[in-house]
Amino acid sequence: MSPFLFFLLAVPLVVFSLGVVLARSPVRSALSLVVALFLLAVMFFLLDARMIAALQVIVYAGAIMVLFLFVIMLLNLQQEPVETARPGQRTIAGVFSLVFLFFMGAIALRGLPVMPGPGVETAVTPSFGSVEALAERLFTRHALAFEVTSVLLLVAIVGAVVLARKIQR
Amino acid sequence: MTTVPASWYAFLGVLLFTIGALGVLVRRNLIIMFMAIELMLNAVNLVFVAFARQQQTMDGQVMVFFVMTVAAAEAAVGLAIILAVFRNRETVNADEVNLLRW
Numbered sequence: 001m002s003p004f005l006f007f008l009l010a011v012p013l014v015v016f017s018l019g020v021v022l023a024r025s026p027v028r029s030a031l032s033l034v035v036a037l038f039l040l041a042v043m044f045f046l047l048d049a050r051m052i053a054a055l056q057v058i059v060y061a062g063a064i065m066v067l068f069l070f071v072i073m074l075l076n077l078q079q080e081p082v083e084t085a086r087p088g089q090r091t092i093a094g095v096f097s098l099v100f101l102f103f104m105g106a107i108a109l110r111g112l113p114v115m116p117g118p119g120v121e122t123a124v125t126p127s128f129g130s131v132e133a134l135a136e137r138l139f140t141r142h143a144l145a146f147e148v149t150s151v152l153l154l155v156a157i158v159g160a161v162v163l164a165r166k167i168q169r
Numbered sequence: 170m171t172t173v174p175a176s177w178y179a180f181l182g183v184l185l186f187t188i189g190a191l192g193v194l195v196r197r198n199l200i201i202m203f204m205a206i207e208l209m210l211n212a213v214n215l216v217f218v219a220f221a222r223q224q225q226t227m228d229g230q231v232m233v234f235f236v237m238t239v240a241a242a243e244a245a246v247g248l249a250i251i252l253a254v255f256r257n258r259e260t261v262n263a264d265e266v267n268l269l270r271w
Contacts, residue, residue, distance in 0.1 A: 001172060001173050002172065002173070003172075003173055006173045006177060010181050013181070013185070014181075014184060014185070014188070017185050017188045017189070017208055018188060020188075020189075020192065020201070020204055020205060020208055021188055021189070021191060021192035021195070021196065021201075021205060021208075023201075026198060026200050026201055026204075029200075029201050029204055030204060033204050033207065033208065036208065036211070037211065040211055040214070040215060043215065043218075044214075044215075044218050047178075047218050047219055047221075047222045048222055049218045049221065049222070049230050049233070051230070052214075052218060052230050052233050052234070055234065055237060056214075056237070059237050059241060060207075060211070060237065060240070063241065064207070064240065064241055064244045067244055067245065067248055068200065068203075068204060068244070068248070071200065071248045071251065071252060072200060074252070075200075075251075075252075075255050075261065086264075089194075089195070090195055092194075093191060093194035093195050094191070096190075096194065097187050097190060097191045097194070100187055100190065101183065101184065101187040104183040104186075104187075105180055105183050105184070108176055108179035108180040108182070108183050109176050109179075109180055112175060112176040112179055122225070124222070124225055128225070128227070129227075129230065133227050134227060134230055134231065134234065136227075137227045137228060137230075137231045138231055138234065141228070141231075142228075142231050142235075145235060149235060149238050152238065152239065152242055153238065153241075153242055155242075156241075156242035156243075156245050156246050157245070159245075159246045159249070160245040160246050160248075160249040161249075163246065163249035163250055163252070163253050164249040164252050164253065166256075
């Protein structure tokens with residue numbers, strides 16, 4: 001990916017991520033998140049993760065965000081009351097975020113260039129990131145985790161139904 | 170043609186994660202806090218994909234697959250909890266949900 005393309009995606013990505021956090025109404029927040037997730041999907045695609053990019057659009061921007069919007073509409077939260085912050089909460093949060101950003105950013109920019117590996121710029125085999133390549137790993141090396149995932153999803157379904165059900169008293 | 174090094178992706182991931190963490194710390198609306206958590210998960214996904222590309226291994230992408238599955242499960246259960254909280258307390262403000270606070 002050329003630097004131009006990177007910034008073409010990265011700058012809107014950061015802007016819309018800030019939109020998620022700063023938007024007054026939850027609906028705007030959710031729609032910003034949808035745009036950010038789409039931009040991430042494009043980035044995944046350009047990083048040769050084609051299957052993951054498709055999953056990102058279908059699962060995240062599709063299913064999960066529809067679920068979010070559905071709950072927002074269901075609770076009718078368009079008009080949000082003014083959020084009350086505790087004294088000093090925003091300052092402390094800002095300071096912690098800046099410290100985190102400073103140290104993790106320093107690690108990302110300074111520590112990683114020495115990491116061994118072929119690098120982002122080297123060419124990959126045509127099958128890299130394809131459905132076959134992902135499935136091959138998924139059903140061999142990570143087969144146990146894949147099976148456990150099915151149990152996790154079953155538990156999540158049962159849990160969601162039990163929690164969202166109206167309690168009969 | 171010049172290309173972007175993996176560390177730029179890592180920094181972008183850190184930036185997105187920080188924005189998400191800031192959202193969880195500053196906002197009090199449960200749903201927006203929840204969306205900020207999704208943002209943090211996606212920042213990690215970006216780093217996973219970039220490193221998978223750098224190391225030329227599919228394992229990073231498999232991890233992203235699992236993160237997505239966990240995120241879907243988490244979204245379903247979390248939103249069900251928010252619905253239950255709203256039904257009982259008529260609010261989605263995190264500061265007003267303080268029954269378990271001592």
